[in-house]
Amino acid sequence: MRLKKIKFINFGQLSNLTFNLPSPELNVFFGENEAGKSTTVAFIKQVMFGFYLRSNSSPFFEDYKPLAHVSPMGGSLFFEDEHGSEFELERLWAKGDKTKRGILTVKKDGQVVPESLFYDQLQKIDGNFYADSFIFNQEMLGQVASLSQADLLERIYYLGAADSGKLLALRDDFAKEAGQLFKKTGKKPQVNQLLKKVSAKREAVAEAEDEYQDYESLEAELTAKQTSLKQVQEQLAAEQKEQSQLANLQKSFQSYHKLQELEAEVKPLKFTSSNYQEAQSLQAQGKNLQANLANLEKQAASLASAEDLTAEKQLLQKRPELLQWQSEYQADLQKEKQLKNEEQQLLTLNPDLAAGLKLSQADLQTLASDYRALPEKAGVTAPTKSNNNLFLLIGAVIAVVGLILLFTSGITGLILLIAGVAVAGYGFYQNKNQAQVVQEAQKAQKQVEQQYQSFQKKYGLDPASLSVDNLINQVSQYRMKQQALEANNEQLTQIETKCGQLAAKLEEALNEPLKADFNSLLAAMTELDDRISRSQQVAERKASLAFNLKQGQQELKELGLKLKAVLAKDQVKDMTEYDQRYQGSLAQAKLQAQVASLQYNLHDDLAQLKQVDPASLKEKLAQVASKIATEQEKVNQLQQEAAQVQVKLTNLADSSNVFAAKQDLANTQTRLMQASQEYLANLLASKWIGRALDLASNERFPKMLKAAKEYLQLLTGGRYVDLELDKKLTVTRFDGKKREVKYLSRGTAEQLYFALKLAFVEQIKDQINLPILIDDSFVNFDDQRVGYIKQLLQKISANNQVLIFTAQRNLVDEIGIEPMFFEKGTPNA
Secondary structure, three states, rough: OOEEEEEEEEOOOOOEEEOOOOOOOOEEEEOOOOOHHHHHHHHHHHHOOOOOOOOOOOOOOOOOOOOOOOOOOOEEEEEEEOOOEEEEEEEEOOOOOOOOOOOOEEOOOOEEEOOOOHHHHHHHHHHHHHHHHEEHHHHHHEEEEEOHHHHHHHHHHHHHHOOHHHHHHHHHHHHHHHHHOOOOOOOOHHHHHHHHHHHHHHHHHHOOOHHHHHHHHHHHHHHHHHHHHHHHHHHHHHHHHHHHHHHHHHHHHHHHHHHHHHHHHHOOOOOOHHHHHHHOOOOOOOOHHHHHHHHHHHHHHHHOOOOHHHHHHHHHOHHHHHHHHHHHHHHHHHHHHHHHHHHHHHHHHHHOHHHHOOHHHHHHHHHHHHHHHHHOOOOOOHHHHHHHHHHHHHHHHHHHHHHHHHHOHHHHHHHHHHHHHHHHHHHHHHHHHHHHHHHHHHHHHHHHHHHHHHHHHHHHOOOOEEEEEEEHHHHHHHHHHHHHHHHHHHHHHHHHHHHHHHHHHHHHHHHOOOOHHHHHHHHHHHHHHHHEEEEHHHHHHHHHHHHHHHHHHHHHHHHHHHHHHHHHHOOOOOOOHHHHHHHHHHHHHHHHHHHHHHHOOHHHHHHHHHOOHHHHHHHHHHHHHHHHHHHHHHHHHHHHHHHHHHHHHHHHHHOOOOOHHHHHHHHHHHHHHHHHHHHHHHHHHHHHHHHHHHHHHHHHHHHHHHHHHHHHHOOOOOEEEEEEEEEOEEEEEEEOOEHHHHHOOHHHHHHHHHHHHHHHHHHHHHHHOOEEEEOOOOOOOOOHHHHHHHHHHHHHOOOOOEEEEEHHHHHHEEEEEOOEEEEOOOOOO
């Protein structure tokens, strides 16, 4: 069986609380001391096996009446068996219910079924067996700690037998009583003394046996009288029985009249317990919902009214435009810098550009015309004096040679002389023409220079180094860049104007001074966005509260309709009338129980009581009394005759001592037989219990050892690694040394008992598989051993569902499972 859900109605300090268990294996409940953990353990045990509402002192974890004056007490447990069927166990107790154990209702898959359908699967165990086998808590450890070493060893060995503790105590009691009745070498015990008396009385009987014949004759006569007496007494007994029946019937008339009165008081009452509980739940939900609605209304009232931020939202929509302006502004600044650099480069690379920039476009056209009208400035070529002088020199040389040869060679010298003169004359002529050409060229050059100087004076430009087309092109480029720079500056001015206008609007919206730079504007936009976001959050919160209010009001309305529907099922107007109806149902239940009890008591006589008349019954009683008187006289007569014969027998026995001796012997033998039977019964009972425990332990104990070895190793942190069962139970330490259980320390023996108890639960899992409840049994474990506990719990939960109830945070963290919480001080904890 796997526990799926725990539902409290009222139990101890817990009310209207439900736990849905997430795991079929291991679940953890966490809470401080007194938060409700032990209460939950008791709740699980008592819902299954009955409440303990008695005036005398209770066993541990039993007495959990609701702290508040609420009704009913109890709740439900939801189990799932191996076939997937769901069992609901609901146990409730209300004031006036004398059962003290509560009323149990068992449902299978939502249908009410007999209790046996559930408990047959648990082998019909009782609450004590469940507490002894499946509940681990400080109380259990305390009981183990209070045992002597020998008792603890026996508890460990006989753990395989159910209720072994009680059986051990019973065995010891039987053995003690047997020892008080007989001892082999004793004299004072009762059986020893009776054996001695029987021997002496047998000797006395042997001495008086000769007088037995007369006694037999009288004994036969006495037997005949006693037979007649018996027959008459039987007839008398029959008459007395009839008289008793009639008298009882007469007495039953009072109970019969009471039954008729109670049946008249029994009235049909339309009341359904489940509907009443549902109505109580709906009423509680309605109260909680009303409180929540009041809280929501209070929160809504505390929120400020929503501002009209339409203008601010429109301003915020300009943020992308502002970012575009910022981008354009940065680009324009970069462009301005670039244009200025390009202008400077043009001025640097072209020195004439500065003068050209002073001219208008028309002046530039005139300059171009004037420049093109200028003659080319050709240089005056100096005469080639060296060539002309060469002719003169050659002519002179030839003439000198001719003159010399004239005196020597005659004609040759003359020719040479003439040729020399001719050459020298040609050289002279050439020198003269060359000088004239140079003079004219110098004059023309002077005129050109004057034109160039006039051009340079007019325009401030040296026409010799001037490239008009290049200058006009450079001027055009420069002026285009100036125009681009002016347009760029205009765009910068426009952006600054827009920023200023936006800054003014943001100042008005934020009500604080603001610079017109982009960083300030963007920061203002962010602040405005935050303001709008806060306003939107307030609006959304108000809308959410309004929605929740509306939804809560709708839920409250629906709860009211549901409550009315539930009230209508039992035809009541309100909960006050329903409460009265509930009290009436308790009263009717009590009446019905009384009627059922009387009907049960009168069952055999009920049909006869309905038909018999009291007067005729009285007459019949008188007739029976008369018959009894007659029979009584016969009995008295026969008793008197039998007594006379008995006197004769007695006198004969006194005189002969035979019958008295035999009777004394018989009495002594009877006492001996009774004492011997009591001795043997006690002795056999003690040995039978011991043998039964041995058989139970021998059957289960070896099977338990395998699992117990691993559990003990975990609980002792690896100090003990093995268990062996031969003639004695021994444990093996980690170093290989073996020790008998009787030499173990108390703490280790308790750990061994704990491990074997878990192993016992594992052995019976096929017949009885119920949740193991561990209520802070590891409170004294250190952090290292808490780690061992995690492994132990994983092993156990593979076969049995385990519920851990703890206040130790380190244990919860080590197990690593999200716990279910008890909150101390709240209505549910």
